[in-house]
Amino acid sequence: MAGRPLSPIPVSTPPLLRALVQRLRDAKEASGKTFEVLAKDSGISVDVVRRALAGEAVPTLRTVKAITGACGGKEDDMARSWSAAKAEEVLPGARDLGPLMVSSRAELVESMIFMRIGGGYPPLHQLEKDAGSDENGRTRLPHSTLHLVLQGQIPPTEKLFIVFMEVLPVPDTKRRNWLDAHRRLFADAPARRAWGQPPPVVRDEPPALTSCEAAERALPRLERDEEIKWKTGQLKEPDDCELLGLDYLNSPAPDFLWPEYDEEELAAWEAEAAAQPSAKEHLDLREKLRAMIDRTEPA
Template identity: 75%
Template sequence: MAGRPLSPIPASTPPELRALVQRLRDAKDASGKTFEALAKDGKVSESVVRRALAGKAVPPLETVKAITRACGRKEDGMAQAWYAAKAEEVLPGARKLGPKMVTSPREFVESMIFMRIEGGYPPLQQLEKVAGGAPDGRTRLPHSTLHLVLHGQIPPAEELFTAFMEALPVPAAGRRHWLDAHRRLFADAPARRAWGEPPPVVRDEPAAFTSCEGADGALARMDRDEEIKRKTGQLKEPDDYERLGLGYLNSPAPEFQWWDEAEIAAWEAEAAAQQRALKHVDLREELLAYNDRSDPA
């Protein structure tokens, strides 16, 4: 397995990932080491090294750093190439902005994702563990809530955003500016409820959607469709006879079907045969026999 050469980088590989993989391959070639030696010096498996150099997906940052160290190169330049490749994968076409340049909640969430990329793109469960717990015993950075925030489904609370920055290598000097941007964009965002506090009751919220409302909507759509068909001539208005169930009086009489001589002769022959097969029995005798059978002995 150690001597098997790498395949060319796939043509479908994005540009930034292609640049990263090519730099890793160049570093390996310059070091003169085999895959087995790189895996041993980088303290990773040989299959991990091969996957990182295949160019099919962005490898983890720790894998890139391990291969770079094993090749005797500096990690900084390779890490920058990894940041660009990961941003291309997670946020294609997005532009990294500073806290004063962010003008919308969408750009703010994208900035949070850039922070995660600069931190090595750790799993959300790992961020939750690093953030720790609050004095009241709650988790400061629930991974499920953070998942909703990073997908733009709910706004980030200030407490959660603070824990998010502290769990990542965001410089302390920049956190204040990011908090100012958060307060500017999410001033109306609800604060996180205290432990055990019930959710607030909103009096002016719309009523819940019920099955009856769904049925009413379906009936309204049916009426609208019938009105359109009626105006376009696709639907005929029922007259009084049809409302009374007497629509057949206005319906045209069916055409009389003329039968040919062969069909009439065949029917007459069939009827004559059936008449000959019938057994002539006196009905009076049949009734008397039935009464005799039904009388008790």
């Protein structure tokens, strides 16, 4: 498997990456080394060597230099080809402008990315580690903040920009010019909050109304709704029965049908009522019963 020849470079490979991969392949062929020998001499694995020569993605600068050195080529010359291919991948169509030619904030951020490419495009965590901490133990180049800066979401502070150039590193002869360009473009940028200070509370909704303001707005609306109900007949003046709670008297009588009785039934009921004892007889019976309970004679 290790001796399997490489496939042709894909047609979709960008031009500068294609040129870099072709130069690496030519260097390998000129050295006459197999993939195993080349991997051993360069200190990287066979799979890494094959991926670097496949042309599907830009390899790391360390891999390119290792392969070039193992093949006996010039590392600096190959590093320039790698920088061009990496810039084509990260910033397609952008130009690496000098500090005197940068005229916008976006171009300065692009220049920071070119600085990162010139330093081998190290990971942001590695840049944070290389920057170290200040006298208070705080990291000088937080990777999360640097990520937002390189994405163009927040402006780079002067302090962060200086540390960024020191870590990569940018030559001292260019740092002053780059710092002047930063001050020229970000002079009116809003200052970021100090360390430990909570972020400001931003509310999109309007401020809350006081009770008086809310009442002044609600009363006209209630009056307008009540006027509409008066005009449509939903409201009316109450009468005396409604005020006294006797509105049930005005309710219509239920449809009640009295039963019909014949004369014989009415006569029988009257005779039965006449045969019932009078109220006085009922009273006498009650008095006798009470006397029996009290064991006394009735008066």
